[in-house]
Amino acid sequence: MSSWTPHLPALQVVVPLMTAPLAVLMPDRRLSWALATAASLCALAIAIVLVGEVRDQGNIVYEMGLWAPPYGIALGVDAMSALLLLVVTGASSFALLAAPTSLSHEVGHERQSYFYAAWLLALAGLSGILVTADAFNIFVFMEISSLSAYILIAGGPDRRALPAVFKYLVMGTIGATFYLIGVGLVYMMTGTLNLADMELRLADVGDVKPILVAAGFITVGLALKAAIFPLHVWLPNAYTFAPNVVTVFLAACATKISIYVLIRFDFFVFQGNLTAHDWQFSYFLMPLAVLGILVASTVAIFESNLKRLLAWSSVAQIGYIMLGASLVSAAGLTASMLHMFNHALAKGTAFLALSCLALSVSRLDIKNIGGVARRMPWTMAAFVVGGLSLIGVPGTAGFISKWYLISATLDMGNLAPALIAVILLGSVMAVVYVWRVVEIAYFGQGAGTITDDYIQEAPLAILIPTWIAVLLNIWFGLTPALPVELSTSAAELLMEHLR
Amino acid sequence: MEFLGLYNYWIAVVLLMSGFYAVIAKRNLVKKLIGLSLFQAAVFLLYITMGKVEGGTAPIFTSASAEQIFSNPLPQVLILTAIVVGISTTALGLAIVVRTKEEYSTIEEDEIQQMDCQENVASE
Numbered sequence: 001m002s003s004w005t006p007h008l009p010a011l012q013v014v015v016p017l018m019t020a021p022l023a024v025l026m027p028d029r030r031l032s033w034a035l036a037t038a039a040s041l042c043a044l045a046i047a048i049v050l051v052g053e054v055r056d057q058g059n060i061v062y063e064m065g066l067w068a069p070p071y072g073i074a075l076g077v078d079a080m081s082a083l084l085l086l087v088v089t090g091a092s093s094f095a096l097l098a099a100p101t102s103l104s105h106e107v108g109h110e111r112q113s114y115f116y117a118a119w120l121l122a123l124a125g126l127s128g129i130l131v132t133a134d135a136f137n138i139f140v141f142m143e144i145s146s147l148s149a150y151i152l153i154a155g156g157p158d159r160r161a162l163p164a165v166f167k168y169l170v171m172g173t174i175g176a177t178f179y180l181i182g183v184g185l186v187y188m189m190t191g192t193l194n195l196a197d198m199e200l201r202l203a204d205v206g207d208v209k210p211i212l213v214a215a216g217f218i219t220v221g222l223a224l225k226a227a228i229f230p231l232h233v234w235l236p237n238a239y240t241f242a243p244n245v246v247t248v249f250l251a252a253c254a255t256k257i258s259i260y261v262l263i264r265f266d267f268f269v270f271q272g273n274l275t276a277h278d279w280q281f282s283y284f285l286m287p288l289a290v291l292g293i294l295v296a297s298t299v300a301i302f303e304s305n306l307k308r309l310l311a312w313s314s315v316a317q318i319g320y321i322m323l324g325a326s327l328v329s330a331a332g333l334t335a336s337m338l339h340m341f342n343h344a345l346a347k348g349t350a351f352l353a354l355s356c357l358a359l360s361v362s363r364l365d366i367k368n369i370g371g372v373a374r375r376m377p378w379t380m381a382a383f384v385v386g387g388l389s390l391i392g393v394p395g396t397a398g399f400i401s402k403w404y405l406i407s408a409t410l411d412m413g414n415l416a417p418a419l420i421a422v423i424l425l426g427s428v429m430a431v432v433y434v435w436r437v438v439e440i441a442y443f444g445q446g447a448g449t450i451t452d453d454y455i456q457e458a459p460l461a462i463l464i465p466t467w468i469a470v471l472l473n474i475w476f477g478l479t480p481a482l483p484v485e486l487s488t489s490a491a492e493l494l495m496e497h498l499r
Numbered sequence: 500m501e502f503l504g505l506y507n508y509w510i511a512v513v514l515l516m517s518g519f520y521a522v523i524a525k526r527n528l529v530k531k532l533i534g535l536s537l538f539q540a541a542v543f544l545l546y547i548t549m550g551k552v553e554g555g556t557a558p559i560f561t562s563a564s565a566e567q568i569f570s571n572p573l574p575q576v577l578i579l580t581a582i583v584v585g586i587s588t589t590a591l592g593l594a595i596v597v598r599t600k601e602e603y604s605t606i607e608e609d610e611i612q613q614m615d616c617q618e619n620v621a622s623e
Contacts, residue, residue: 136577143584150591159602160618163611166595170522173535173588180542180581187574188549 009062009075017124023117032113047085054082070197076133080490087344091252095245097465102355106243122148153242164237178221185214202273226258229292239311244355252348267494278328285326292319297429306364331408337487339401350386352466356458370444387434396477507548514541528606539585550574
C-alpha cells in the first residue's frame, strides 16, 4: 500500500479516466453501473487518503514522469484542492449510488453504459482540474469535464434539455476560450505554464498591461463557467432538464470547480504581481455577488418548477461563495471555501430528495406535490433537512459557513452592516422559497392534492444514499472541525501570495 | 508603423470578434456553431503567431543546426491539443443540433424558444 501512496494524485485522475472505456464495453448496464460506482468510490477513498496526507505533511507535489517542473508537468495537492476533491468524488459517489433507481425512468437502458462512461470522464476532468498545477492542463481537463457534462445533460428525458444544453455548450466554450486567451497572454510574457513558475517570472515582467488584460479574460471566462451572476443564464435550464442524478452531481460540484480555478489563478499568479489587484478583484466581484444573492433568491421565490427553484438558489449560493472570496481576507476566503463544501452537501441532499420525489410525482412542480409528505415522509424529511442547511439553520452544515461569512464581513468597516444585511436578507428569502415547498408538501390541500394510491415512498436503494447525505449535513453542522481546518489552511495558503 | 507591424495580432482580433458576433447575433444554430469555431480558430492563430521567430526553422536539433534559430514549438503543441478540444466541441454541438432538428423540426432559435414557451405555459 505504502508504495502506492506517492502516486495518489495521478491515480485520482487515472482511475476514473481508465474505467470510462471499460464501462462502455460492459455487456450489461448493471455491470457498467457497478464499475462506475466502484471507480467513483475508489476516487473518494483516494481523496480521503490525500486529505489525511495533506493534514499530516502539508502540500503534496507529484512530478509526472519524474520530469522536474517547470519543464515537466507537476501535479499538486494542497488544502484547497483536497477539500474540493472530497466534494467532487463525494458528490459523484452519492449520485451514482442513487443512479440505477432514478435513471431507469429517464435514460433508455441501451444508452446507460455510455451514460456512465460520460459520467466517469466528467469525474476525471473535474478531479484533474483540482490536482494539476499547470495552466494549460486546467484548460484541457476543464473541457473534458464540460464536454461530458453537456452529454450528461443532453440525456435528459425532456426535449427542452437540447436547447438548454446548446446554450450551455456555447457559453461554456466561450468561457473556456477566454481562459485560453488569458493563459496565452501570460505565456507570451513569461514563457511558462506552471502556475508557481508564472508567479515568479511575472515579477520580472516590465510591462504589466498584457497581464492585466489576461487577468480580465481569465476572470470573465471562468465567471461564465462558474455561473457568477449575470453570466448565469445557462444554469437554470441546464439543471432543470438534466436527468435528476446528473443535477445532483453537477449542482454539487461543477460550478465550484470553476470558482476554485478563478480564485487559485487570481491569488497564485496575479495578486502578487499587479498593483492594487486585490482592490480590482474585490470591487469587480463584490457587487456581482451581492446582486446574485438578491436577484436569484427573488426569482427562486416566484419559481414553481422545483428543480429550477433549486437551480436559482444555486446561483444565489454562488453569490455567497464569491462574496466571501471578494473580501480578500483570510476570514473571507475561509468562509468561501467552507461554503463550497457545505453548499455542496446541502444542495446535493435537496436534489437527491427531488430525485426520490420524481420517482412517484410525474412533474416536479409545486402544484403537483400537495400533501405528498403524507405519502413520502422520508423523502420530504430529507428535503427539509437539505432546505434547512441551505437556509443556514444552526445544527446543519449551512449554518457554519454563514456564520463564518458574517464574522468575515465584520472586518470590512463601513461596508459591514450592508453586507450583513444582504446575507441575512438572502437567508430570509431562502426561508421563503424552502417554506413554500414544505408548506404545500406537508399541509397542501384542495386542488392538486395527492390522493392517488400509486404514490408511495421511494425504494430503499435511493433513500439510503439520500439519508447518508442528510446525516452528513447534520454531522458537519455539529462537528465542522475537518472542513474548517482545511478551509483555514487553504485561506492562509492563498493569503501568502497577496502583495 | 508599429501599429501595422503587429498585423498578425490584428488578424486574430478581427477573426475573434467576427466569430463572437456570429455566436451572439445569428439565430440559426449551425451558424452559431460556425461562429464558435471561428472564435476558437482565432485563438489558435494567436498562439501560433506568438511562437513564430523571424527566420526561425523547425526545432529539430542536430549538431549542424546548433547555430540556427528555432521557432518555439510549445505553442504549436498546445494548439494541437486545443484543436482537438475544438473539434470535439463542434462535433458535439452539431450532434445536439441534429437531435434538436429531430425533436423540434427546426434549428432556428426563435422558433424553438416560441415552442418552449408554449410548452411551459401548457405545463402550468
